[in-house]
């Protein structure tokens with residue numbers, strides 16, 4: 593069935609609809625990962641976004657039961673050059689079309705994704721809509737220009753109530769702002785006894801779990817849309833070791849008095865080079881973010897910059913100068929993408945080990 597992808601600047605693409613047939617509106621972004629579309633489409637940080645894949649063939653190894661980053665994908669829609677109708681892989685259970693129909697997520701194929709990506713790179717992420725072929729494009733453009741995109745995405749994707757993910761090691765409270773399961777998996781692999789709590793859990797409630805460490809997860813939207821979470825992080829810094837990823841990193845920066853800003857078109861893909869300023873080593877990393885920490889504003893805080901993006905020089909990692917707390921803008925849990933910096937989870941375990949030993953000594 594013919595469909596249109598319409599951008600707020602008036603650009604119209606026509607293509608073939610697949611997945612759900614419904615009309616949607618969202619923020620159009622692009623990701624450059626060559627594989628890992630299943631992890632990408634199930635990453636809750638894409639909540640509210642229309643994701644364009646720059647890799648030209650999507651769906652060729654199907655959808656399997658192992659690679660989900662969440663059970664209920666929150667992505668608004670997918671845009672591809674070509675969708676594979678007949679996946680071929682021993683793990684495949686559904687075609688991408690079947691899966692998107694099941695989850696009521698629309699998609700459009702046959703799009704010149706190179707042209708679309710160039711528009712986004714030039715003008716920045718844009719609002720867009722996928723509508724039927726007979727929709728009045730002019731009306732859609734006017735509607736898009738007047739649309740204010742929602743700001744409550746974290747509440748949409750976070751868990752509604754706390755739950756345990758047991759282990760026999762360190763007790764970690766993980767604040768779920770829209771967690772990719774890869775983060776929980778890495779902690780459980782290291783035998784952590786994890787309690788996953790909702791995004792609006794207060795610092796006092798978290799400390800009642802007597803955690804050895806706090807994990808701040810990734811999540812969708814602007815970090816300034818969750819001011820209560822910034823307060824929670826502020827309360828926790830210095831009380832217990834903290835490790836933050838992506839949105840968690842941005843909240844850590846805001847809680848410490850630094851600022852964040854919106855990047856023009858974001859970093860989304862699985863081969864973003866990041867330099868560790870302490871070791872001088874460069875890692876290839878998986879990334880998905882539209883905001884970044886403003887480096888200038890770090891100067892007035894108790895934080896130091898530990899990592900930088902080599903593509904555009906933006907901040908990719910922070911550490912507290914006094915307390916055991918560090919964060920990264922990229923995804924050390926990968927999924928999809930390289931596992932070069934998986935070692936950061938071991939650093940967090942080490943941090944908790946040292947802190948527990950210190951507290952025992954002081955007791």
Ligand SMILES: NC(=O)CC[C@H](N)C(=O)O
Pocket residue numbers: 637809810811812813814815837838839840880881882883884
């Ligand atoms: N993956 C994330 O946590 C992204 C953080 C934030 N939503 C951003 O786009 O920058």
